[in-house]
Amino acid sequence: xxxxxxxxxxxxxxxxxxxxxxxxxxxxxxxxxxxxxxxxxxxxxxxxxxxxxxxxxxxxxxxxxxxxxxxxxxxxxxxxxxxxxxxxxxxxxxxxxxxxxxxxxxxxxxxxxxxxxxxxxxxxxxxxxxxxxxxxxxxxxxxxxxxxxxxxxxxxxxxxxxxxxxxxxxxxxxxxxxxxxxxxxxxxxxxxxxxxxxxxxxxxxxxxxxxxxxxxxxxxxxxxxxxxxxxxxxxxxxxxxxxxxxxxxxxxxxxxxxxxxxxxxxxxxxxxxxxxxxxxxxxxxxxxxxx
Amino acid sequence: xxxxxxxxxxxxxxxxxxxxxxxxxxxxxxxxxxxxxxxxxxxxxxxxxxxxxxxxxxxxxxxxxxxxxxxxxxxxxxxxxxxxxxxxxxxxxxxxxxxxxxxxxxxxxxxxxxxxxxxxxxxxxxxxxxxxxxxx
Numbered sequence: 013x014x015x016x017x018x019x020x021x022x023x024x025x026x027x028x029x030x031x032x033x034x035x036x037x038x039x040x041x042x043x044x045x046x047x048x049x050x051x052x053x054x055x056x057x058x059x060x061x062x063x064x065x066x067x068x069x070x071x072x073x074x075x076x077x078x079x080x081x082x083x084x085x086x087x088x089x090x091x092x093x094x095x096x097x098x099x100x101x102x103x104x105x106x107x108x109x110x111x112x113x114x115x116x117x118x119x120x121x122x123x124x125x126x127x128x129x130x131x132x133x134x135x136x137x138x139x140x141x142x143x144x145x146x147x148x149x150x151x152x153x154x155x156x157x158x159x160x161x162x163x164x165x166x167x168x169x170x171x172x173x174x175x176x177x178x179x180x181x182x183x184x185x186x187x188x189x190x191x192x193x194x195x196x197x198x199x200x201x202x203x204x205x206x207x208x209x210x211x212x213x214x215x216x217x218x219x220x221x222x223x224x225x226x227x228x229x230x231x232x233x234x235x236x237x238x239x240x241x242x243x244x245x246x247x248x249x250x251x252x253x254x255x256x257x258x259x260x261x262x263x264x265x266x267x268x269x270x271x272x273x274x275x276x277x278x279x280x281x282x283x284x285x286x287x288x289x290x291x292x293x294x295x296x297x298x299x300x301x302x303x
Numbered sequence: 304x305x306x307x308x309x310x311x312x313x314x315x316x317x318x319x320x321x322x323x324x325x326x327x328x329x330x331x332x333x334x335x336x337x338x339x340x341x342x343x344x345x346x347x348x349x350x351x352x353x354x355x356x357x358x359x360x361x362x363x364x365x366x367x368x369x370x371x372x373x374x375x376x377x378x379x380x381x382x383x384x385x386x387x388x389x390x391x392x393x394x395x396x397x398x399x400x401x402x403x404x405x406x407x408x409x410x411x412x413x414x415x416x417x418x419x420x421x422x423x424x425x426x427x428x429x430x431x432x433x434x435x436x437x438x439x
Contacts, residue, residue: 053316057313060313162316224345225332234348
């Protein structure tokens, strides 16, 4: 039986934990709003871009299409780009991405493919390091980045393209969480190299015949690298929103659990206090009777 | 014939402008062009330069670092890699653009080099035109 003092200390400590989780929840809520706005602001660009690229790829993508679109003709070496958060305490956010990437890696290895990994975000790296340290080729640290900008995505994309041109891999897949709503984030894998573009449904762009300046091939060649960057940028933004959403609901749960725990501990505290009083009374009464 | 068309300027980070415009002057990769309503459908890549928009509500100018423009019967959309209104285009932003352009040039593979080197030079040209100093 813990002493009264122990119980009191525990209640105090759980109370301060609750204060912290509550504060983190509110911070996450504020950040979530901003992250969501950023994700929404980037959507028009990505949609237009994909629509144009889908049209271009359909008309110019043939035998002699650029490698970024057609691929190297082999799919022996896979690069998994695992994008996670820089911080923890956000529920299953990081683990769900890592789990998906790990399953994919195992599946590819079982098929006899070569797998390489590139991590974005500290948490994913920490979780994957134990098993896959020797196949990790690069880590992108975004700890210092307060607001994710297009240039972050461009940096990652340029790195990927240089490696691709250098023949380091044939297929690149990114792993991230798609933001569905605060309680649900969906782990997603998306192939970025060779690129695939799906036109938004309802887009009737295909019916218009465009003039291309310079040439279709020329435009395709200039725009494909931006396509990779755009895909990575939207993944980063989705991830940022998901992270805050996951943290918000995780901290909400934690706050509620702390509340329950405080209630339980308080009952236990009152009970033992009464037991102590009863004990003292019994001692006094039996002392008096003995006289 | 309608005398205005829909004009949209979007960058990956945000939508900068969406207005009815009567004419849009674009820094196309193969020379400047002006898109007016009922222009033939065209897709062109852009070089660093200034996009000038004329609309009934007034004119607007934006500095873009590249990207592409899609012109069709309905309107014109510019998808810029980075875009800033000319009035907010300060020395700091120019320096940032220049550093990025120069970094891209220096890290480029030989086959990309021509293109990127040209970009840095063109950006310097834009800066001079707007009375800023590109020291890179």
